[in-house]
Amino acid sequence: MHNIIVNNYSKHIAIIGAGISGLALGLILKKANIPVVIFEKSNDISDYGAGISISSNGIKVLKYLNIYDEVIAFSKNPKEAVYFSGNKKINNFIVDVITTSRQTLYKVLYSNYKQLDGEILFNHQLNDIDTNRLEINFTGNKSYKVNHIVACDGIKSSCRKKIDSNKDPLYSGYSVWRAIVDKKQENIKTYLGTNHHIVSYPITNSKVSFVAVVKTSGNYQESWRTAGTYAELRNDLCHSNHEFFSFINEKTPLFKWGVYIRPPVKNLVYKNLTFLGDAAHPIVPFIGQGGCLALEDAYVFGNLLIKYHSDIHKAQNLYESLRLERIKKISNLSLRQGFLNHLSNPLLVFLRNFIMKFFPYFAMRSIKSNVWNYDPKHYIDNYE
Numbered sequence: 001m002h003n004i005i006v007n008n009y010s011k012h013i014a015i016i017g018a019g020i021s022g023l024a025l026g027l028i029l030k031k032a033n034i035p036v037v038i039f040e041k042s043n044d045i046s047d048y049g050a051g052i053s054i055s056s057n058g059i060k061v062l063k064y065l066n067i068y069d070e071v072i073a074f075s076k077n078p079k080e081a082v083y084f085s086g087n088k089k090i091n092n093f094i095v096d097v098i099t100t101s102r103q104t105l106y107k108v109l110y111s112n113y114k115q116l117d118g119e120i121l122f123n124h125q126l127n128d129i130d131t132n133r134l135e136i137n138f139t140g141n142k143s144y145k146v147n148h149i150v151a152c153d154g155i156k157s158s159c160r161k162k163i164d165s166n167k168d169p170l171y172s173g174y175s176v177w178r179a180i181v182d183k184k185q186e187n188i189k190t191y192l193g194t195n196h197h198i199v200s201y202p203i204t205n206s207k208v209s210f211v212a213v214v215k216t217s218g219n220y221q222e223s224w225r226t227a228g229t230y231a232e233l234r235n236d237l238c239h240s241n242h243e244f245f246s247f248i249n250e251k252t253p254l255f256k257w258g259v260y261i262r263p264p265v266k267n268l269v270y271k272n273l274t275f276l277g278d279a280a281h282p283i284v285p286f287i288g289q290g291g292c293l294a295l296e297d298a299y300v301f302g303n304l305l306i307k308y309h310s311d312i313h314k315a316q317n318l319y320e321s322l323r324l325e326r327i328k329k330i331s332n333l334s335l336r337q338g339f340l341n342h343l344s345n346p347l348l349v350f351l352r353n354f355i356m357k358f359f360p361y362f363a364m365r366s367i368k369s370n371v372w373n374y375d376p377k378h379y380i381d382n383y384e
Contacts, residue, residue: 006135006143011035013305014136014146016126016159018045020102021277021294022152023109027065028302030116034310035147038113039124039138045110050178050255051209052105053188053201054098057374058292061299062098064377070108075100076202081188083356085349087241090356093364095188096372099201099209101180105291126158131271148312149273150301152294156222157279163270169260172284174338175220177212177233177256183247184208191244192352196237197341198244210248212237213259213286215342220258228256259284265327269316274301281327286337287367289330297323299376307380322379329370 013029015022018040029036054062054071062068076099083090113120128137129149137143151159185208188201195215203209214236220226230250237245248254265281268274275281277294300322304315343349356363 006145009035009037009144009146010134012037012146013148013150014039014144015150015152016136017041017151017153017277017279018106018110018120019152019154019277019294020105020109020291021279021298022150023106023113024061024065024295024298025150025152025276025302026118026120027067027109027113027116028298029305030113030118032302032306034305036118037144037146038118038120039126039136039144040120040122041125041153043122045106046103050102051180051201051203051211052100052102052291053288054100054105054295055288055292056096056372057376058295059096059098060375060377061292061295064299065112067108067112070112071100071105072098074104074108074204076204078187078201081190084189084191084241084244085193085353090192090353091360091363092187093360097188099188099203101203101209102291104203126153129159129162129273131162131273134272151273151275151279152277153279155278155282157275159273160275160279163273164263167263169222169262169282171219172259172261172338173215173217174213174259174284174342175216175218175236175256176259176285177210177214177228177236177254179210179248179252179254181208181210181247181252182206189244191241192341192343192349193240194344194349195342196240198237198240200244208247210245212240212245213338213341218258220256222258222260226255226257228254230254232256264331265324268320268323268327272312274316274319276301280323281331283327283331284334284338286334286341287330287371289334289371293327293330296326296374296376300380303377303380318383322383326374333366333370 012035015038026038080092081095082092125139185202191198198212200210262282276297301319308314
């Protein structure tokens, strides 16, 4: 590595990965005139079209970043989430969410970062990192000396593997189908069935995101870009109410992937390396918090660097202190929600539906109080 010419970025925060957390952190640091550079393995910002739901905790961050209006202009803001079980409606709940595509969020974050002359280096596939010498090596003999390394490189983080090389993910028993469909829909619809559930929500005025989660014995690949077939989807949902996926057909581009569980997160920092987003805390997707946590992480770490005048180690320690317990709590809530969504025992199904119908406050209390009501700015402002 040290026979390679090393580019001097020794004053820069180096962000690995131009996803939600990486672009959001880059934007925050650039606004504060803190030197920053983003390294991205692809040749452009992702055109990944999957849907994403941003609840009120994530919306707060969008507003703090002054990009809320841009995101909502190309998204939807449904006011109700309607739940069904079997052929019957259970209840509807008032929600405050933005439903959009990841592509929209990426583009807004990227355009704002670039408007500030933010630097992003594409075609940089990570090869190795030296957390002691603060050097990053990429394929093609490209190396950089930096001030700090922030890993935002996703659920299969190469940076995380450098310190957790012996911890392989385990298949959760769940597989997920997704599609983007031409369809008009105003609210979020969730169908709870035996060993599966289906969610559809609008992401524009004319498009809907479709997601179906099924319990399976097969060990499916962990890739959001793996194509699936309509026949396979029909087989997976053979015990479902067809009405809830009647807008899917043989011509619909479908994708299917396996959900994997990583060991519980014990640290968010390691020497001169800080983890954000899925690289920090890959969780199962059953309460829609992956994107929101990525936004929160970026806001907290970025603003700690600002508050403490780029004292990186102090910002690292406080970041881990502020984020770790929340991440663990949301991870547990996500696993619990997956269990509740896929009940097969008739008695347990009856009890779940009864509580959702007649005691909606109790059904939603944990999500609202522990997840949606969180304000990262409050914690930073009040932390001494």
